[in-house]
Amino acid sequence: MPENYVPPVAETTDSAKQGKLTAYGFSEAQRMAVRVRNVGCTTVTRGTGFAIDERTLITNRHVVDGTTTLQLSTYDGRDVDVTNSSVAAFADLALVRTKEDLDAFPILAENDPQPGDQLTIVGYPNGGALTVTSGEALYYQQDPLEENLGEVLVSDAEVERGSSGSAVLDSEGRLVGVVYAKSNTGHSFIIPVSSLLTILAGAEGFNAQKTTTCNR
Structure with a gap:
């Protein structure tokens, strides 16, 4: 990853009103967002995932890379067992499949957000409490991390290390993107929902991940 860009991560708050969410919307966000803890051979990576159906989570590839064990937990401390990723x-x-049903999942928007739209990002910065932050969709640009994504959305909504894989919601609570990085100026980079839908629709969009074996 280029040195000018870092995996993301939002100021911690317990407020249901932060990020333009109503109390009901915050409750839904709590139930769809999941902490991800990737235990590798020498490091532990913390990130965020969110449900897209009863037993499927979306997160970032760099959150699950190099794993020996993936650990998922909900906002209320419930552990969720993983079947595969x-x-x-x-x-x-990345996709993560679970052994048990997840509590809630968002509607995926049909269209990408446009500059000026208000956005809410839902995640677990630093593996801590569920946090929601709000900001504006600024503009589209070519993917700066050269992931062959084409155009990605830039937003001024704050993210931190640990928010990688966070859901990005529009003012209606629909999913419009996935956080995957931030710039050295604090802007967040978002994979737009159209790219997510294209990859999900492809028969070979995802490849089974192999668990890492550590040398002892």
Whole structure:
């Protein structure tokens, strides 16, 4: 990853009103967002995932890379067992399948957000409390991390390390993107929902991930 860009991560808050969410919307966000803890051979990577159906999570590929064990937990501390994971052939995306049903999942928007739209990002910065932050869709640009994504959305909504894989919601609470990086100036980079839908629709969009074996 270029030194000017870092995996993302939002100021921690317990407020249901932060990020333009109503109390009901915050409750839904709590139930769709999941902490991801990737235990590798020498490091632990923390990130965020969100449900897209009863037993499927989306997160970033770099959140699950090099794993020996993936650990998922909900906002209320419930552990969720993983059956398998797969990574996108291109783009910084991964799928994680679970053994049990997840509580809630968002409607995927049909269209990408436009500059000026208000956005809400839902995640677990630093593996801590669920946090929601709000910002504006600024503009589209070519993917700066060269993940062959084409154009990605730039937003001024704050993210931090640990928010990688966070859901990006529009003012209606629909999913419009996935956070995957931030710039050295604090802007967040978002995979737009159209790219996610294209990859999900492809028969070979994701490849099974192999668990890493550590040398002892």
